[in-house]
Amino acid sequence: MPIIDIKVPNIGDFRDVEIIEILVKNGQEISKGESIITLESDKSSVEVPSDHSGKISNINVKVGDKVSEGDLILKIEVIKKEDTKIDNKEINNAEKIDTSIESPLEKKGVETSINNIIKTGKLVLASPKVRKFARELGADINIIPGSEKFGRVSEDDIKSFVKHGINQKHPLENNAENRKQQIKIEYDHSDFGEIDIKDIPRIKKIAAPHLVNSFNTIPHVTHHDEIDITEMEEFRNSLTDHYTGEKLKITPLAFIMKALVAALKEFPTFNSSIEDMSSGKITFKKYFHIGIAVDTPNGLMVPKIRQVDKKNIQHLSAELREVAQKCRDLKIDKKEFYGGSITISSLGGIGGSFFTPIINYPEVAILGVSKLNKKQILFGNRFTERSILPISLSYDHRIIDGAEAARFCNEIRDNLGKNFAFKLAI
Ligand code: CAO
Numbered sequence: 001m002p003i004i005d006i007k008v009p010n011i012g013d014f015r016d017v018e019i020i021e022i023l024v025k026n027g028q029e030i031s032k033g034e035s036i037i038t039l040e041s042d043k044s045s046v047e048v049p050s051d052h053s054g055k056i057s058n059i060n061v062k063v064g065d066k067v068s069e070g071d072l073i074l075k076i077e078v079i080k081k082e083d084t085k086i087d088n089k090e091i092n093n094a095e096k097i098d099t100s101i102e103s104p105l106e107k108k109g110v111e112t113s114i115n116n117i118i119k120t121g122k123l124v125l126a127s128p129k130v131r132k133f134a135r136e137l138g139a140d141i142n143i144i145p146g147s148e149k150f151g152r153v154s155e156d157d158i159k160s161f162v163k164h165g166i167n168q169k170h171p172l173e174n175n176a177e178n179r180k181q182q183i184k185i186e187y188d189h190s191d192f193g194e195i196d197i198k199d200i201p202r203i204k205k206i207a208a209p210h211l212v213n214s215f216n217t218i219p220h221v222t223h224h225d226e227i228d229i230t231e232m233e234e235f236r237n238s239l240t241d242h243y244t245g246e247k248l249k250i251t252p253l254a255f256i257m258k259a260l261v262a263a264l265k266e267f268p269t270f271n272s273s274i275e276d277m278s279s280g281k282i283t284f285k286k287y288f289h290i291g292i293a294v295d296t297p298n299g300l301m302v303p304k305i306r307q308v309d310k311k312n313i314q315h316l317s318a319e320l321r322e323v324a325q326k327c328r329d330l331k332i333d334k335k336e337f338y339g340g341s342i343t344i345s346s347l348g349g350i351g352g353s354f355f356t357p358i359i360n361y362p363e364v365a366i367l368g369v370s371k372l373n374k375k376q377i378l379f380g381n382r383f384t385e386r387s388i389l390p391i392s393l394s395y396d397h398r399i400i401d402g403a404e405a406a407r408f409c410n411e412i413r414d415n416l417g418k419n420f421a422f423k424l425a426i
Contacts, residue, residue, distance in 0.1 A: 203299030259415035291343035368392035
């Protein structure tokens with residue numbers, strides 16, 4: 001069986017960080033992703049996971065040791081040979097993405113490295129004292145919703161979680177726990193036939209806590225509408241290259257981005273963020289950076305197309321193609337995933353009528369776009385075939401009311417419909 005060194009991963013700019021806890025023992029069998037030590041800097045602590053499954057053969061550190069990136073933590077005897085292959089491939093992929101990252105969390109002085117979040121798939125901020133408190137009460141800090149900035153978990157969050165747990169659990173926490181337990185204890189799938197167990201792709205693991213956080217903390221409402229874009233489609237299909245006369249390949253999404261930005265200018269609340277409800281403050285953004293959900297073989301990524309208000313349709317279409325390709329090739333710079341106004345999730349090239357997209361926190365709304373259909377519509381006093389685009393806007397009901405969302409969708413409808421030519425400033 002191969003013996004593998006487990007070393008301290010990339011922990012940002014920090015060096016000589018103290019080990020405050022060893023969470024495993026010699027001889028213990030652990031799974032990939034399981035925490036092995038806790039590191040503590042001045043204000044925060046972070047658990048370092050193992051990037052392999054296997055049996056621990058030698059722990060090389062002790063509590064109180066100071067470590068930096070690359071220092072040996074322990075040796076592990078890998079149980080299955082295939083694990084090594086998979087892990088190395090995955091780690092290489094992760095490194096490709098990691099290189100140019102500058103996390104906004106780090107920028108703001110939060111001392112949990114984004115790289116660590118990437119490797120663990122966890123985004124749990126808490127002080128060592130709070131972590132210890134959770135452990136003493138037998139509470140899993142990873143499923144406790146944090147009420148402080150960036151979702152940091154406080155002692156009060158743990159108390160309230162435990163209190164709800166003992167008396168009557170909060171429905172969302174209850175759901176999360178039930179789901180976890182159902183998967184674990186209900187039955188073994190192999191009892192019913194042949195199965196195959198594979199690793200969840202890394203990008204999905206990274207996205208999961210963000211999706212869960214958004215779904216569990218933002219009261220989502222989704223408003224559906226249908227937009228008649230017949231004239232816009234005729235115009236789009238008529239576009240030709242000025243010099244060659246060839247048809248231009250422009251995606252409908254470029255028009256939708258423009259229409260959305262024109263609507264954001266009229267309804268600035270949709271271009272805002274609430275970082276901490278208890279502060280009573282809302283941040284209005286004066287820039288127009290549109291997030292685009294990109295489907296990749298590794299999972300969903302949401303890069304931003306910057307300054308959409310300052311670019312024309314042709315430019316936006318080309319940039320979108322280029323950015324989507326970079327995501328699929330894992331060549332996108334991670335800073336492109338931050339600092340958006342609102343996101344568009346388009347399934348238009350694939351299919352479906354309506355869906356309920358999840359808001360990309362800390363944004364307050366997301367526009368879902370589905371496949372346009374030709375429909376017979378009563379137009380004037382006779383039925384005519386028209387191109388109808390289904391849209392689904394999910395919004396944060398804490399800050400946006402239903403009437404405002406309906407008006408916002410009307411604005412998008414008018415921008416893509418009757419006003420599209422002058423509103424989109426082509
Ligand atoms: N209705 C009908 N056809 C549409 C359309 C719509 N709303 N939107 C795009 N199309 C057409 C395009 O014009 C293109 O047609 P041609 O091949 O004839 O030119 C075709 O569908 C394929 O488009 P595309 O998907 O390659 O390009 P796009 O600009 O529409 O979208 C991107 C780019 C990156 C958004 C898309 O490729 C993608 O990844 N979509 C999936 C996003 C996703 O998974 N969202 C769900 C997340 S869960 O919230």
